[in-house]
Amino acid sequence: MACSTPAVGLGTLGLKESAEEAVGTAVEQGVAVIDTGEHYGNLELVGAALKKATRLPYVIVKLSGLPSGSYESVQERLKAMLRKLGVERADLCLMHWPGLCTWEPTDMSPLGSPSDFAGKASSWDEFCEHIGSAWANLSKLQDSGLCSQVGTSNFYAEHLQELAERCGGAVPYANEIFVDSTNQESEFVGYMQTRGIRVFAYRPVAYKPFPDGVKAVAERLCVSSQSVVLAWLLRRGIWPLVKCRKQHIKENLTLPNELKDKLTQEDLDVLGSCQLDMRHSQEWFAKLWKTHKSPVEAAVSEEDVQQLVMMGVDEAKARRVLEQANGNLDAALDLAFQE
Numbered sequence: 001m002a003c004s005t006p007a008v009g010l011g012t013l014g015l016k017e018s019a020e021e022a023v024g025t026a027v028e029q030g031v032a033v034i035d036t037g038e039h040y041g042n043l044e045l046v047g048a049a050l051k052k053a054t055r056l057p058y059v060i061v062k063l064s065g066l067p068s069g070s071y072e073s074v075q076e077r078l079k080a081m082l083r084k085l086g087v088e089r090a091d092l093c094l095m096h097w098p099g100l101c102t103w104e105p106t107d108m109s110p111l112g113s114p115s116d117f118a119g120k121a122s123s124w125d126e127f128c129e130h131i132g133s134a135w136a137n138l139s140k141l142q143d144s145g146l147c148s149q150v151g152t153s154n155f156y157a158e159h160l161q162e163l164a165e166r167c168g169g170a171v172p173y174a175n176e177i178f179v180d181s182t183n184q185e186s187e188f189v190g191y192m193q194t195r196g197i198r199v200f201a202y203r204p205v206a207y208k209p210f211p212d213g214v215k216a217v218a219e220r221l222c223v224s225s226q227s228v229v230l231a232w233l234l235r236r237g238i239w240p241l242v243k244c245r246k247q248h249i250k251e252n253l254t255l256p257n258e259l260k261d262k263l264t265q266e267d268l269d270v271l272g273s274c275q276l277d278m279r280h281s282q283e284w285f286a287k288l289w290k291t292h293k294s295p296v297e298a299a300v301s302e303e304d305v306q307q308l309v310m311m312g313v314d315e316a317k318a319r320r321v322l323e324q325a326n327g328n329l330d331a332a333l334d335l336a337f338q339e
Contacts, residue, residue, distance in 0.1 A: 003058050003091065003149075003174070003198060006234050008253050009033025010057075011202060011241035015042055023049035026249050027057060035176070035200070035241045036085070037062040037096060038077065039108045043084035051086045060200070061090040062153055062176075065101030066122075068133035071140055077105060078146050093147035094176060095134055097154040098127050098289055114284045114331030115338055124293045128162060135167045149173035151197075154286060157188055158293040160197075174198035178286035179238065180207060181214050181229050182276045193237060204240045205229050207282055211274040217267045223259060227251065231259035232271050284330040291327065304329045308336060 010026045012019055012035060019042040023034060027049065034057045036046050050056060061081050067074040078093060099122030103110050110116050122130075138150040151172035152159070163170050175192055179185050179201035189199050210218075210225040218225040226242075233240040234256055244252045263271075278287050279301075300322045307329065308318035313336045325331035 003033070003239070006237050006239045007032035008230055008234070008256055009035055009060075009200070009239055009241045010249075011243045012036045012042055012046055013040055013202075014243055015040075015045075017045070019045035020049045022244070022249070024052060026244075026253065027053045027055070029250050029253050031057050031249075031253055033058045033060060033200075033239060033241065035060040035062075035202075038064045038081060038105050039111065041106070041108055043081055047085040047087075056087070058091045059085065059087060060092045060094065060176075061085070061147070062094045062096040064096050064105035065099055066095055066097075066127070066130050066134035067137045068100070068130040069137075071137050074137045075141065075144070075146070078141055082146065089145060090147040092149045092151060092174060093138065093141055094151045094153045094172075094174070095138065095155075097285070098122075098131070098152070098159045098292060100126060100130060111285070113334055114325065115334030117285070117288075118325065118331060118335065121288055121292075127159070127292065128166070131159075131163055132166050135163060135170055151175055153177070153200075153202075154289045156290050156292070157191060159289075160192075160195075171195055172197055174200055176200040176202055176241070178202055178281075178283045179233065179240075180204045180281075180283075181211055181232075181271065181274045182207075183278050183281050183283070183286075184272070184275045186272075186275070189236065189238065198239065199237070200239045200241055201233055202241050203283060204233055205242060213270045213274040217263070217270055220267070221259065221262065223255060224251070227255045227259055228263075228271075230256035231263060232268070234260040235263055235268070279329070282330060287330075300327055304332070308332065311336075313337075 010031050015022050023046050063077060110120055141147050142150050151174040153176035155175050175197050192199050205226045214225045214228055218228045230240050242252050278290055304322055305318045309315050321332040321335040325335060
């Protein structure tokens with residue numbers, strides 16, 4: 001199946017016992033894309049819903065980390081996912097993040113919080129060392145017919161440039177990144193689209209409250225703020241992936257597509273003004289990879305030190321945990337209050 005016109009897809013991260021019902025309802029409502037991952041812990045439930053479906057959506061699977069090393073082991077990992085999903089091939093297989101998975105790849109626990117992940121992120125040098133093997137393995141999976149297309153997730157411009165330089169100009173079919181109304185990634189999205197890379201946005205409506213600009217556009221159109229954000233992403237040529245259940249599924253799948261062409265230039269300007277930057281976001285995992293190549297430059301800001309101090313952390317300790325967390329405020333908070 002091709003992935004041509006941007007549409008809202010269903011993200012399954014965090015869906016446990018409700019996964020079968022959510023996926024089944026979404027497929028009935030005509031969902032275009034189902035996105036899942038090796039460590040989500042719900043592949044059998046997603047598969048149970050797909051087996052009952054009269055039509056299959058575009059299925060995205062993500063292998064934990066860089067799938068480097070033995071091709072046979074990587075091949076078996078993808079085959080295990082496909083068996084659980086009950087499908088012969090994935091439409092798209094992605095490297096989930098630009099670092100190694102040094103633990104059991106189906107284990108979600110190291111990714112639960114910034115402190116759980118502390119010390120597990122591969123360095124930039126490790127990424128450069130392993131990206132060639134990882135891309136070669138992904139390409140072999142495609143050649144073997146286990147997936148139709150291959151791509152990346154949580155890769156930023158430096159990662160894509162390094163991939164191209166080390167792998168004969170390789171360009172991923174798609175890249176899945178964090179985008180929402182305050183972290184718009186306008187320049188990077190444009191960079192990818194000019195290179196023919198399809199952009200999927202994870203957690204686009206996860207963080208609330210929505211900015212006042214989003215609320216203002218939603219009020220004018222008499223719709224929800226969530227629908228406005230999803231419509232805005234579709235208007236930008238981005239595939240948003242949302243986690244939703246029951247009555248929200250139909251609204252998320254149909255209304256944004258109707259709304260996207262109703263957004264005026266004034267609406268787009270208002271929505272554009274909601275941009276802050278990644279450091280103000282709670283999405284710690286994306287922050288980590290966005291500063292992957294040059295973490296030292298982003299390591300410790302005085303603003304973050306003082307924010308920790310205001311929360312009762314000793315200044316020396318605040319600096320230490322921020323350095324330990326490579327400047328990631330969320331991870332530093334976890335570390336500060338664990339000790």
